[in-house]
Amino acid sequence: MNALRKIIRNCQQTTLLIEKQATEQLTLKEFFTMRFHLLFCSICRLFKKQSGIINELVKQLYKNATFNTQTLDAGFKTTMQNRIDNELDR
Amino acid sequence: MTNGLDARQWVNQHADYLYSFALSRLNNEEQAKDLVQDTFLAALQKVDSFEGKASERTWLTAILKNKIIDVYRKKSSGLKLVSESEAIADQEGFFEEDGHWSDKYKPVSFGIEDTDNISNKEFNKILKKCMEKLPVLWHAVFTMKLVDEESSENVCKELSVSPSNLWVIIHRAKVNLRACLQKNWL
Known part of the structure; x- marks a missing residue:
């Protein structure tokens, strides 16, 4: 009983398993520990939902160039072009 | 060049993309600029190893990624790794x-x-x-x-x-x- 109670209280371990599950296969023990905890814990269910949303948004943020749409300044580009041309013409 | 790479067009076609990529991961303009330049120069050295399996941009991005990881590594080696x-x-x-x-x-x-x-x-x-x-x-x-x-x-x-x-x-x-x-x- 004590072991079960420990699982029910352990949000820290559960949230770590939630992160792991996003990209990795959990072991059976890990999977059931996480599932069992989530049955009883609405806070971690919310965390799981938010964690998934954050993952999606972070991916979007990087994949759309919206993260940074700045372009390199023309002077720097000319310098680079010259260096490449020099290398090629050697 | 025979393997489909056109190095003279790199700046024109890929510099802004690579810059944005580096900037999103390092958040430092000077460093991002340097890495784009380093990427082009490193790429010139290994044009022979380009097999045409990936697109030119993908190939250049892979080289840039390695350079970004080098920066991460340098920055994190100073940090004590926590047990x-x-x-x-x-x-x-x-x-x-x-x-x-x-x-x-x-x-x-x-x-x-x-x-x-x-x-x-x-x-x-x-x-x-x-x-x-x-x-x-x-x-x-x-x-x-x-x-x-x-x-x-x-x-x-x-x-x-x-x-x-x-x-x-x-x-x-x-x-x-x-x-x-x-x-x-x-």
């Missing part, structure tokens, strides 16, 4: 001793969880700020694993992190990131 138990002890009050959420930091609803297709500009802005606040190593591990979908083995090897620490770091990054969003969004 798992230390990392757990250092959760800054997010959890109680028995692992239960502390009242102060427990997740509350953002109010957008059930919206399909979240593309809220305000929220994204805050997310970006919160990402920038993460320590370099956490940021590196998080983006390599999540965005670039690198294997765990690779991330551990490249950044000299032990497999168990990998999850501790990702967990800490996420718990901190989520808390930052909650604090600034609500």
Whole structure:
């Protein structure tokens, strides 16, 4: 009983398993520990939902160039072009 | 050139893309500029190894990625790598001793969880700020694993992190990131 109670209280371990599950296969023990905890814990269910949303948004943020749409300044580009041309013409 | 690479067009066609890519991962303009230049110069040295399997841009991006990892590595080698138990002890009050959420930091609803297709500009802005606040190593591990979908083995090897620490770091990054969003969004 004590072991079960420990699982029910352990949000820290559960949230770590939630992160792991996003990209990795959990072991059976890990999977059931996480599932069992989530049955009883609405806070971690919310965390799981938010964690998934954050993952999606972070991916979007990087994949759309919206993260940074700045372009390199023309002077720097000319310098680079010259260096490449020099290398090629050697 | 015979293998489909046209180095004279690189600056014209790929420089801005590579710059944006580097900037999103390093958040430092000077460093990003330098890496773009280094990438082109390194690429010139190994044009012979280009097999035409990937597009020119993909090939250049792969070279840039390696250079970014070198920067991560340099920056993180100064940091002491935390052992798992230390990392757990250092959760800054997010959890109680028995692992239960502390009242102060427990997740509350953002109010957008059930919206399909979240593309809220305000929220994204805050997310970006919160990402920038993460320590370099956490940021590196998080983006390599999540965005670039690198294997765990690779991330551990490249950044000299032990497999168990990998999850501790990702967990800490996420718990901190989520808390930052909650604090600034609500």
